Structures are given as structure tokens and as C-alpha cells.
Amino acid sequence: METNMKHIHTSFQEAVKDINDHSTIMVGGFGLVGIPENLILALVESNVKHLTVISNNCGVDDWGLGLLLENKQIDKMIGSYVGENKEFERQVLAGELEVELTPQGTLAERIRAGGAGIPAFYTPAGVGTPIAEGKEVRTFDGRDYLLETGLTADVSLVRALKGDKHGNLIYNKTARNFNPMMAAAGAVTIAEVEELVEPGELDADQIHTPGIYVQGLIEGQQEKRIERRTVRTHA
């Protein structure tokens, strides 16, 4: 019996082949932590255009999603904070890039909802603020909430510490962040894993993303750039 339930990609270029012009993609990570570095590099190389990208941030000028920006591959960005990136600002001011800012918790929940088949939910975040414009406000137990809708993607790119050939994933520390919800919300989900293992090598009690959400995997080595190295010195 075959034990590769999933497609094990042999090149990053091949792994991103389901992403086409005008695709909506989700990309895991918070800042530069937990981003699928090599899948992003392959996407730059593919030169697909007019992407809608859903990701908490948009990388920095020379790394992560910033590389897609630089290559003018993104038409629209949905995220919660995009302040680390000069080219982002330039494109927005020049009208080349559309931005939809969403509170971070609402973003996380919208992605979870998308993967979980919940079309919409109510949240207190954003009531009485500019992001409430055009959205339904509804009162439950005397308190106001906004209606927010689920998000899904054509393809989700995530990064994990370990993955097995059934697609089960385990993440490392704060590199988990948006990755599990995005893995569930992509019609096709490709996982870049630091280590690919055989089914049965991961403890079934400790899997963060069950394999049902993952369509393809590829092993890769990451640079793991640090945005704000903050250290203490020995006394």
C-alpha cells in the first residue's frame, strides 16, 4: 500500500504551479517568522501577476512578500499591518496596490471561518471605527458587534517544522501563527517543511494541522531572517 497520501514536490517551482494570474493566495507568517521562504521565492520566479494576497504582513523590502511587491505581482493585499515596507507605501500612494486592512484577530478568525465552512460571524473589533463602514452592526446582549465574513484562497502557502507524507504538520514556537488556519482555508495548500517524515513518525496527539487540509509538501531550508534582533548581555 502506497503511503504517500500527498504530492511530494521535488521543486519549489513545481510546487507553486497551481498559482496563476489573478489567483487569491494566503501566505503564512507573522512578520518574517513562519513564512514559506522558498515557496515565495519560487512565486517571484514564476512571475505570475495580479495576485490577491492574504497575509498578516507584507514582508520587508528585500525579503518575504516584499519580493512579490517589488516584482509588481500583487494587485491587492489583505492584512493587518503593512508598515515595514517602503515599496508597499509607494505602490499604495501611486494607486498601484489596493489594500484591505483588517484587525489582526478578525483576520485570523475570518481565515479560520473560511476553512471551517462558517460564512460569517460577529466580532466586537472595529465597532465605531472606520473599518465598520459598510458593515452590519448588530447588538447581542446589549453590546454591538460587526458582521465579518470568512476568507478562503485558491492556494495557501504555509511553513511548518515537520510534515509527514499524509500532510500532518507540526509548527515551531511562534512560527505557528497564521499557518494552521491558512492551511485549512486554501482549496490547495502547499506546505514548506523543514523536515519531511514518514507517516507514523509524528505523535497523533500533537499534530497542529491534520493532513486533510494539505495537498502537497516540499522540504526546504530557510534563512529565517530576523527583523528585530533584541538581546540581553551577560551581566
Place this chain on the structure above:
Amino acid sequence: METNMKHIHTSFQEAVKDINDHSTIMVGGFGLVGIPENLILALVESNVKHLTVISNNCGVDDWGLGLLLENKQIDKMIGSYVGENKEFERQVLAGELEVELTPQGTLAERIRAGGAGIPAFYTPAGVGTPIAEGKEVRTFDGRDYLLETGLTADVSLVRALKGDKHGNLIYNKTARNFNPMMAAAGAVTIAEVEELVEPGELDADQIHTPGIYVQGLIEGQQEKRIERRTVRTHA
């Protein structure tokens, strides 16, 4: 520095003392798997009455929540399947017990929503069925959904395999089931754990219920009764 962030109860009787007449409680488990056996026994002993109990099932006639039923402590039951219990049927037919049946996935999601501060969400389950009566139906992308509300409890009783003194919990196999969501949805959550350990002994990447959701812990030994022992014989 003190490392017991949480109250470590020394008796099950004391652990359930926050549950009073007319309390709403959630009790973890699916069938008899993952139920907080000793906390339930203590609750029977406490003899508090007029409880509203939220749990997927209601135990069997001589074990689990069935013991609360037998002792006539439950006024209302919210669950998805209550068919294992003759006394349950008797009390319903006699008008002594109110029942609110909810699809299992909706129940799980309502409890998750309650713990996550989501007052309501839409789900396809139940559209066009008797459980849609009195509920809002709304169309998203051409498909109908029901509005369902979040659930919370005064006290949640859960069972875990391991817990540390910061309240972090790890569950075993299918004994996880409703326990994590209920832990988050209780104003006070008490965890009956098979093994109580010191903070730092659990891998921070593998915690199912972060300690913030848990107010008290107690170590206990469970009988773990089996409802349907199904085995194969050696050839």
C-alpha cells in the same frame, strides 16, 4: 517566586464548590470518553439542583452525567445525542427535564464561539429542519445558513491527561473531544487531570489548552468505563 498560578484542589468536593443551584455547567466528554469522572461524582454528592448542563451526551444510566439525572439535579440539558439513557427518556416524557438538541458540530462551534468572544455565527447545519424553527436564515453566496449563538458556562468541568500548575492541559487521543472548547467557555474551569506536573514539564508547542482558560486543577484516577467494547480476535 510562587509557581502555582492556579488553585490546586485537594478534594473533588472542594473543586466543585463554585457550582450552585441554578448554575449552568459544561461537562467535557463524548459518550463516556474524556468525562471528568470524579468531578461528576463530587457534584452528585454536593446535591446542587436545577442545573443547566451543556454536554454532548448525558452519560448512561449508572455512570457519568446519568448519575446527576438519577439524582434529579438537572433541569435542562443541551446536547446532541441523549439516546443511551432510560432515565433521561423517563424524565423528558414526564416533563421533568427540558432538552435542547443541537447538531454536534454546531454545539462544538457554539462552545468555541462562547470562549472566543464570538456572540453568533452562521452555519449550514439544520437549514430546513426542525432545529431551524425560530432561527434567522440568511443567504451567503446563494446558500442558506442558520444564525447560531455562542454558549458559555458558569463552570466548566473538563478532563485531561496531563496538566501543569499554570493550568496548561494536554488531552489523550479521542478523550480530547469537547474538553478544550469547554475549558475556554467556562467563567471558572476546573480540570481533572490524570497527572499533575510542574510548569515547564509540558512541551510549550504541544499544549492543547493554554493555562489562561483554567482556574483550578485536581489530580484523579478514572475508571474509564467502556460503552461498546469492540474487538477483533487473533486469527
Place this chain on the structure above:
Amino acid sequence: MAVEMDKAAVRELIARRAEKEIESGYYVNLGIGMPTMVANYIDNDKEVVLQSENGLLGIGRSPYEEEVDPDLINAGKETVTASIGAAYCDSAESFAMIRGEHLDLAILGGMEVAENGDLANWMIPGKMIKGMGGAMDIVHGSKKVVIIMDHVNKHGDPKILKACRLPLTGKGVVDRIITERAVMDVTEESLKLIEIAEGWTVDEIKASTEADLIVSDELMTIQSNT
């Protein structure tokens, strides 16, 4: 020339035919009762992951006596094992998989199915209601929903109807019905008869089915993986 079969033979015939709905690589939810039996007939060459809505992705075979773990059961509360590469999850995640349509197939039992795909399988007015469990979620949560059931009830009356009489489990959710007599697809026009069991005529099937049946141009005999 209707066929007489004992109950066990009927169940096996249906379960074996239902197995053919499962393709290698599928994630499948099998309902409680007869659907659970389908697992016994899955072709060894197919790689299939069975989901149990109580929080197990990858149900394995039944345990030997010495393997029984009281913390490891399926949705029918039977002791099971986990397959290699399985993952446990909580009930919210389990139903996120279901509601989010990540399953390829659900095979469930039915009391009544209507020609528009309505399903009733959870309550009989006047009888004690035990609850719907996960059925109302699962019928909305798979790319394909297949109902397996006896073609008629114990009184010989049709269970495949123009409209369900029992309270619904789901509206327009059924894709295919498999009975010991026939296989029918829910189509935009009506139910289409696509397979018929050996020993039955189309007229006999029509006579034991209240719903209008369109007969497929490629009507076949039911093949079970025997």
C-alpha cells in the same frame, strides 16, 4: 421476480456496493450502523483516511483485546485503533473539517430520501428523540453524500419518496442512494436509476419507489467488490 435475502446479506450487499464510491486518496466519514460496516470491505489497494467526528482523522481496525484503549473510540462509541499517520483533534476542529467540505465523501444511513435530495434520518414524531448527533453537520460537509439503506421499510412501503414525511436532517443534501435493489442519483430533473441489482426489473424498482425515476441510458447491474 423480486429477490428474497436475509438481513445480513442485504447489509453486506449494500456495504460492498458502497465501497465502490470510495476512491484511493479519499477522506471519508462513515455514519453509525450499516455505514460503519463499509470499512470492512475497503480494497487493500486503496489508501483511504476514515474520519470520526469525535476527533480522529484515521480510524484503524478494531483493537485486539489487549490493545483496547478506553480513550480511543469512534463516533459510534466502539473501541477502535488509529491508523498509521492518524491525527487526533478536538470536536470543533473535527467539524471544521466537515463543515468546511474537506471530506470527499460521507456515507450515511437514511429513513427517508426525497427525489430533491432531502434526507430524514433522525426523528420519528411521537417517539423519543435521541438526537441528531453529527448528522446535520455531515450532510452539509462532504463533496459527496451517499445514503445507504433498505429500499423499503419493514412494512414493504417505499422509503424513497416524492417528499419526505419525517422531519428533515438536511434539505437537498443527498447525491446518491444505494439500496439492495438499486443505485439512484439525485439530478435536477428527478431521481435517475443508474444501477439495478441482479434479479430485479426496472418495473419492480419503480413499483417500490414513490419518487419518479428516470432510467439511465447506461443502466447497469450493481457490481459489488466481492
Place this chain on the structure above:
Amino acid sequence: MAVEMDKAAVRELIARRAEKEIESGYYVNLGIGMPTMVANYIDNDKEVVLQSENGLLGIGRSPYEEEVDPDLINAGKETVTASIGAAYCDSAESFAMIRGEHLDLAILGGMEVAENGDLANWMIPGKMIKGMGGAMDIVHGSKKVVIIMDHVNKHGDPKILKACRLPLTGKGVVDRIITERAVMDVTEESLKLIEIAEGWTVDEIKASTEADLIVSDELMTIQSNT
């Protein structure tokens, strides 16, 4: 007799006063910037769990150079360590904690606060908008929200207003404001001045505050944990 202090001293004064909001046993979210500094002053006798909304419950001290782990950062994207008994989680779970009001306290920065508890701290019209990050969720997600900020802006104009002029982060969400000059509570009537820094008079505070101030009967001098 207003007090002149350099910026670092102001920040330290505010952070030390803010520390007094934290009780032993609390779960606390500290915003990016000045609020993060509060962690440096937490009394060793207090057992406190700091939450970072990117998925860490239990932020530890900064790492030594050799401990730096690129996969372990706080919400300000600074490298950190995890405390003993910490737990990692995904972003949905992290904000479930927040939105579900499981945190005891959030200490955040502010651009403007209004006397009704409105907070503005994320955008200035005409300037590039970087995004609200987690602020809009966090202001609704703690049992108590404390804003720490300079009492006036760099032009000397009040930041504590009758009504916010900047677009809001949250409506009626602030419980307490701590500045280098005063501590004020949002009450049903208006802002109540409860503490005042050494060297400042009530009239000076009123003059540098646009919002109406009620003066507490038990007005105290700001005590920092120095």
C-alpha cells in the same frame, strides 16, 4: 510649576506607574512600544503571564545572543524567550483568548483618548496607514484597558479630549489613562483625576487636558514602583 523631564525619564515614570496596575496572577497583554517597557519593571514577587498576540502565552526575558531563536518573537517582532510554563498557540486561538476576555489587563499606547473612553491610536488621516495590527481586538478583549501616553503632544496640545478627532481604534473601551502628569479613570460622568505627579497642580493638569476632569476626593500622588 510644571515639571521638565527628558523623554526617557517620562517613559520610565509612566512604565513604573503602569506596573502597579498588574496584580500577581494576572494575564496581561502589553502593546508595542512604551507598553512593552512595562515588563522591565514588573515586581519579582508578582507572578504574571504576559501574552503576545502572535501566539505566545508566557513571554520571557530577552534572549542572550546565543539563545536567539528566529522562530520566537513577540508581537513587536523582537526576539524573546518563553517563560517557564509558557504555551504557544496559533493566531486564532491567541485572539480567542483576547476577544473572549480571558486577559485581566491590556496596557496600550494612545494618540488620543476621549472622556467617554474612546481611543484613537492607529491612523492619522493624510499619512500612510500602516494598519491596526491587533489593537482593535485587544481593546475589546481585556477585563481592564489602561492607556499609557504622554499627557500632551509634541506641540503641547492635549491628547486627552472631549471627543477624539482621529479615527477611532475602539469606542468606549478605555478604563484608565496614565501619563507622566496624572492618572485618570473613565467614569460614567466624565474623567476622574485620581492621581497626580509630583510637581504638578490640579489646575495645571486641567489646563493641559481638554476633557472635563472630576477630581477624586482621595486624590493621591503618583507612586511608581521605584
